Structure formats: structure tokens, C-alpha cells
Amino acid sequence: xxxxxxxxxxxxxxxxxxxxxxxxxxxxxxxxxxxxxxxxxxxxxxxxxxxxxxxxxxxxxxxxxxxxxxxxxxxxxxxxxxxxxxxxxxxxxxxxxxxxxxxxxxxxxxxxxxxxxxxxxxxxxxxxxxxxxxxxxxxxxxxxxxxxxxxxxxxxxxxxxxxxxxxxxxxxxxxxxxxxxxxxxxxxxxxxxxxxxxxxxxxxxxxxxxxxxxxxxxxxxxxxxxxxxxxxxxxxxxx
Ligand code: SF4
Numbered sequence: 001x002x003x004x005x006x007x008x009x010x011x012x013x014x015x016x017x018x019x020x021x022x023x024x025x026x027x028x029x030x031x032x033x034x035x036x037x038x039x040x041x042x043x044x045x046x047x048x049x050x051x052x053x054x055x056x057x058x059x060x061x062x063x064x065x066x067x068x069x070x071x072x073x074x075x076x077x078x079x080x081x082x083x084x085x086x087x088x089x090x091x092x093x094x095x096x097x098x099x100x101x102x103x104x105x106x107x108x109x110x111x112x113x114x115x116x117x118x119x120x121x122x123x124x125x126x127x128x129x130x131x132x133x134x135x136x137x138x139x140x141x142x143x144x145x146x147x148x149x150x151x152x153x154x155x156x157x158x159x160x161x162x163x164x165x166x167x168x169x170x171x172x173x174x175x176x177x178x179x180x181x182x183x184x185x186x187x188x189x190x191x192x193x194x195x196x197x198x199x200x201x202x203x204x205x206x207x208x209x210x211x212x213x214x215x216x217x218x219x220x221x222x223x224x225x226x227x228x229x230x231x232x233x234x235x236x237x238x239x
Contacts, residue, residue, distance in 0.1 A: 002054035003082050004030040006044040011069035015229030017118050017149040018183040025064055025072045032077040033105055034129035036122055040192050044077040057087045061094060071097045080106040088113050104131050104139045111143055118149045123162035125155040133169050140174060147181045155189035164217045178221035185223045186212060190230055198231045
């Protein structure tokens with residue numbers, strides 16, 4: 001079944017999470033079940049900001065094959081809105097390393113076929129679109145074997161408290177361990193209206209690192225990372 005896509009781009013680098021800096025192709029699906037106040041990919045979420053085209057799985061595979069990079073991240077929007085079973089099967093048959101990025105609101109069985117799931121639960125500053133613990137617990141319940149990045153973007157103190165609560169629940173209720181198969185990542189939020197987002201990130205990252213390491217709420221488990229692509233290319237699309 002054709003998949004609504006916003007764009008296919010790369011090779012570039014993965015700018016976030018535990019694969020930061022690695023060569024990567026991106027498939028960006030169109031549409032999202034959330035409406036985060038600070039969404040930086042509105043062009044992949046609603047038609048007033050962006051567009052989509054329907055692409056067959058075989059077309060997507062041909063596009064990727066011509067790029068010559070074997071790591072692919074399926075991002076959005078929320079890719080889990082769509083039936084990606086055939087696409088992921090084809091990619092795996094063709095030896096691609098397949099990652100998928102989502103906020104953790106919708107579960108699909110095809111998640112069990114991917115190599116890594118990058119989950120970015122949305123905290124209070126996202127507005128009405130929050131990934132609740134119940135949502136996340138349900139999303140994760142059958143995915144124990146799949147390596148995961150849990151990445152929380154922190155804009156406010158309420159987001160920081162949300163990150164602590166999610167971290168503690170993951171450890172206490174699901175027995176998740178971090179540092180080997182799974183990673184717990186904090187990232188400071190980027191003001192999408194900022195004229196110079198890289199300057200803002202570097203200015204705030206310093207204080208953020210001091211705060212997180214001083215309070216020790218995440219023990220030694222946490223990785224604190226910037227968005228590397230924003231530091232390099234600001235909010236330019238296609239990277
Ligand atoms: S979940 Fe992601 S893509 Fe969807 S609105 Fe929020 S930030 Fe944008």
C-alpha cells in the first residue's frame with residue numbers, strides 16, 4: 001500500500017541519539033497524531049505547512065539503493081500512523097539497518113522487525129500532546145528485545161520533572177536498564193523561531209549539563225546530547 005511521504009533525504013548523518021554522527025538515510029512520512037507546540041517538522045505534519053506524495057515500497061527501496069547508505073531511519077510526523085510492514089520487510093531483505101522514530105503513542109507489530117526504536121516521549125511543554133506513562137507502557141510492553149533510545153527533549157522545569165518521572169517508571173515498572181542495549185538521553189529544546197539556534201543550544205547546554213550532573217537524578221545512565229544537525233545546519237531542511 002502506498003505510503004504518504006514528505007521526503008526521502010541523505011546520505012547525511014544521524015543528528016540525535018546514540019547513533020549521532022553515523023551516516024544515515026532518512027524516510028520522512030507525513031502526518032502525526034500529536035500537535036506539539038514546538039514541533040520542528042510541521043511540514044511533515046499538516047497541509048498548511050507542507051506537502052506529501054504517495055510512494056510505493058518498491059520506489060522507496062530504489063531511491064535508497066541509489067544512495068548507497070545502508071542505515072535508514074524512518075521518521076515523521078509519526079510513522080506509526082502508517083502500514084510500514086511491507087517496507088520494513090523489503091528493507092530487511094535488502095540488508096538495511098532499519099531504525100524508526102516515534103513519540104510512542106501508537107504500537108504496531110512491525111516494530112518487532114526493526115533494528116532500533118528511537119522513542120521521544122513528549123513532555124508538558126508540548127501542550128495537549130503529551131506521551132503519558134500509560135501510553136508509553138503499552139507501547140513498550142512487547143518490545144523488550146529491540147534496542148531503544150528513550151530521548152526526552154527538555155524546554156522547561158516541568159519537562160525536566162517529566163523526564164525524571166519517565167526514567168524512574170521505566171526502571172521500576174519495566175525493569176529497563178540503560179547503557180548497553182537501551183539508552184536514556186536528554187536533549188535541550190531548540191527555539192524554532194530563534195535566528196541563531198546553534199548559539200542558543202551551546203549557551204543553554206552548558207547550564208543544562210551542570211544541572212543534570214549536579215542533581216544526579218538519572219545516575220550515570222543519562223547521555224546529554226545536543227541536536228548535532230541543528231548545531232551544524234541550524235533548521236535547514238534535508239539534513
Ligand atoms: S510528535 Fe513529533 S512530529 Fe508529531 S507534532 Fe510532535 S514534534 Fe511534531
